[in-house]
Amino acid sequence: MKQPILVINCGSSSIKFALFPEDHCPKTTFTGVAERLGEDEPHLILHGDPEIRIDLAPGSGHKEGMRAFIHATQDKLHDLAGVGHRVVHGGERFHDSILLDADNIAELETLSPLAPLHNPMNLTGIHLCKELFPAAPQVAVFDTAFHQSIPEQTWLYGTPYDWYEKAGVRRYGFHGTSYRYILEQASQRLSKPAASLNLLISHLGNGCSVCAVRAGQSVDTSMGLTPLEGVVMGTRCGNIDPGLAQHMLHHSDLSMDDIMTALNKHSGLKGLSGIGNDMRVLLESEAEGHAGAKRAINVFTFRIARELAALSCSLPHLDAVIFTGGIGEHASDIRQRILAQWQSMPFLLDDQLNQQHGDQQGRISQPDTPLVMVIPTSEETMIANDTRTLISQ
Ligand SMILES: Nc1ncnc2c1ncn2[C@@H]1O[C@H](COP(=O)(O)OP(=O)(O)O)[C@@H](O)[C@H]1O
Ligand SMILES: CC(=O)OP(=O)(O)O
């Protein structure tokens, strides 16, 4: 094989790895995932036939997961043409994907407090690859880049304006690489130019957000200054009253740091259910009558419906609602319950198509009702494409 491109997609609790051929080809040659990092039973899965599972030492985090992947696949990682990294927060400084150098890596370090569950891990990957593959150029692809088109009235908070001027307090939005991929896919599947499409896209993974795309551009999204704002997620609370933090400071023995950790890591589906953040487990538990699982799923689906309805405010009309991400792609019951919670819209799903996660085009709705689609995302494909483009310039 010619020189491959390695893609590293560091999420909050997982790392997805993919190896792509250097020439233009959307197919991966190899993929793997490190999961449950920093939690119980962290492990690495190398996809293929047979699939290989490697258990990591208890307490292993992103660095250990990445080292284990590179160790287990070193025979495939010779002569890399380049490495593409997902970087979640690009702040106001990075509007597009970049070739990494010492200066912009130093600038990236300053953005870590704005995405504490992500950017430090993204930088871990960048530093490790620099050490292990010193000859390979590295590229950063930002979640925030797709949301540069959001208008000021939407990205400003109602806080004192000098907080924005002095401290960069504004809404940025995330999961943009996924939204960019879904927009391209929707354009192909609907045979319409991307610039003509008005969409609501729901990226439901461990982190969850929704995005309004008007005429092919992001015009609103649910995440804000950090990936904590918006809908209820796996372990994150989503929108809350900021007064809640002071209330908890006075009515518990928690410090501000403890409260932030709770809002980021012990809230959402995990905090509401008391079981965990894995939607598969929650659906099974709910079916067995677990009250916490039912409560968590009800709050989760309602908050997503509410946010979708709020974002529809920016669209002249709606061409399609699209579900993606681990939950959006695989949990038919969750999709159905979200749409049922949006009472003013006449959504009508085709049960069979919903169960099978869409027809060839991805459609799950009945004819002559608002179009609803399921499209599997691939942030890795977008990262590989941008890496190819930047390293060949
Ligand atoms: N078959 C399934 N049914 C329901 N939920 C699923 C299924 N497969 C994956 N999920 C859920 O998807 C979520 C993880 O999504 P993913 O997009 O892989 O996350 P990440 O944010 O780490 O990239 C988990 O809540 C997981 O339970
Ligand atoms: C931005 C974000 O929440 O990413 P993830 O879903 O990978 O945690």
Ligand SMILES: [Mg+2]
């Ligand atoms: Mg993700």
